[in-house]
Structures are given as C-alpha cells and as structure tokens.
Amino acid sequence: MKGNGTQPFAAERFSMVESQLRQRGIRDERLLAAMSKVPRHEFVSRQNWNEAYADHPIPIAEKQTTSQPYMIAAMVQAAEIKPEDRVLEIGAGSGYQTALLAELASQVFAVERYVSLAEAAQKTLERLGYRNAKIVTGDGSLGLPEAAPFDAIIVSAAAPRIPQALMDQLAVGGRLLIPVGEADQQVLQLVQRQADGSTTVRTLEGCRFVPLIGEQGF
Numbered sequence: 582m583k584g585n586g587t588q589p590f591a592a593e594r595f596s597m598v599e600s601q602l603r604q605r606g607i608r609d610e611r612l613l614a615a616m617s618k619v620p621r622h623e624f625v626s627r628q629n630w631n632e633a634y635a636d637h638p639i640p641i642a643e644k645q646t647t648s649q650p651y652m653i654a655a656m657v658q659a660a661e662i663k664p665e666d667r668v669l670e671i672g673a674g675s676g677y678q679t680a681l682l683a684e685l686a687s688q689v690f691a692v693e694r695y696v697s698l699a700e701a702a703q704k705t706l707e708r709l710g711y712r713n714a715k716i717v718t719g720d721g722s723l724g725l726p727e728a729a730p731f732d733a734i735i736v737s738a739a740a741p742r743i744p745q746a747l748m749d750q751l752a753v754g755g756r757l758l759i760p761v762g763e764a765d766q767q768v769l770q771l772v773q774r775q776a777d778g779s780t781t782v783r784t785l786e787g788c789r790f791v792p793l794i795g796e797q798g799f
C-alpha cells in the first residue's frame with residue numbers, strides 16, 4: 582500500500598485513469614474525475630486492496646466480482662449521465678459503480694439480489710457520505726417500477742436478451758446499457774428511447790459479465 586494518509590491510493594487511482602481509461606478512449610471528463618476520486622479499495626476486502634486499482638475484475642462476496650474499471654467506465658460513458666439524471670443500476674455488487682453514478686447523477690437506485698452484498702454496499706456508500714444512492718434487494722431483471730422512469734439504466738450482469746421491463750422503465754431520451762449474449766460471452770448493447778416512444782438498439786463492444794439471474798435473466 583502506498584497511500585499518503587489523507588488520500589490513500591491517490592497515485593494508483595491517477596495511474597488507473599491515465600493508463601487504463603484515458604489511453605483506451607474514455608474521454609468524459611466528469612467520469613474521469615469521479616474515477617480519480619472514488620476510493621475503489623473501500624468496496625473490496627482488505628486482502629484485495631493491493632489490486633483494487635488493477636486492470637481486471639476483483640472477487641467480492643457471494644462468488645461475484647466488481648467489474649474491470651475500464652468496463653465500468655465504458656458503460657457509464659456510453660450512458661451519458663447528466664447531473665440532473667435519475668439512474669437505475671442492476672447488480673449493485675460491491676457498490677463501487679453505484680458510488681460513481683452517485684457522483685455523476687442526482688439520484689441513483691441500485692438493485693442487488695444478494696441481501697449480504699446489498700447491505701454491505703449500502704453501508705460503504707453511507708460511510709463515504711453518498712446520500713443520493715439507495716440499494717434495494719430484489720430481482721433487478723424486473724427493474725424498479727416504483728421509482729421509474731429512469732434517464733439511464735446500467736445493467737452490470739449479463740442477460741440472454743434485453744428484459745422488456747427495463748425498456749419499459751426508460752424515460753424518453755433514456756439510455757439502457759446491458760451486456761447481452763451467452764453466459765460466458767456477451768456484447769454490450771445500448772438501447773435508447775426516442776421521442777416517439779420507439780426504441781433503437783446499438784451494439785458497442787464485446788464483454789464478459791457474471792449472469793443476471795432472475796425472471797427476465799438466465
């Protein structure tokens with residue numbers, strides 16, 4: 582650990598932003614600033630602190646992972662989050678991406694199917710002072726109808742197809758980012774709701790996420 586006391590791992594965050602993100606085409610300055618700020622190590626167990634800012638996913642409880650920083654950045658950048666946006670995240674996991682979204686949006690709801698992960702994530706977010714982020718335990722393949730519509734929905738787990746429930750909860754102009762495909766290999770898809778209510782789907786890049794387990798998942 583190389584922290585300097587007041588800002589532990591600031592150097593690791595800086596090098597993550599420069600070498601993993603900026604060099605690979607992440608250009609959203611608000612997002613890069615958020616990734617320079619959010620203490621990713623606080624979202625993983627202490628035994629993984631030495632690799633908290635490394636270029637790969639990191640194991641968390643319940644055999645899940647917090648995604649590779651670049652993958653998180655690519656999804657959040659494609660979601661074009663604005664300060665006034667209300668955002669839904671499916672698969673909160675560690676809560677790391679939730680914290681990034683809380684830096685960028687006005688309100689974040691994040692659904693997680695494991696109670697243990699949801700509770701731990703909420704605790705970490707509260708400890709770090711994020712008051713605009715709420716973790717809900719449940720089946721996120723059905724979205725969060727009681728808080729819909731959302732300006733952006735980011736799904737951090739892979740689905741066999743795009744759940745209709747999530748498309749239905751997109752506001753006009755809203756963006757949905759979701760890995761779609763087989764259990765072990767997917768493509769990232771961007772769904773946008775148009776002014777006339779229709780949706781367009783665009784395929785971005787290849788990716789590999791843990792499966793979305795649920796009614797409209799695997």
Ligand code: SAH
Pocket residue numbers: 645646647648671672673674675676677678679692693694695698719720721722737738791792793794795796798
């Ligand atoms: N962005 C998170 C990624 C966590 S991995 C992070 O950085 O930590 C994906 C998460 O999706 C896992 O925690 C898994 O439990 C959760 N998940 C899978 N299916 C789900 C579902 N139907 N509803 C809510 N969460 C789900």
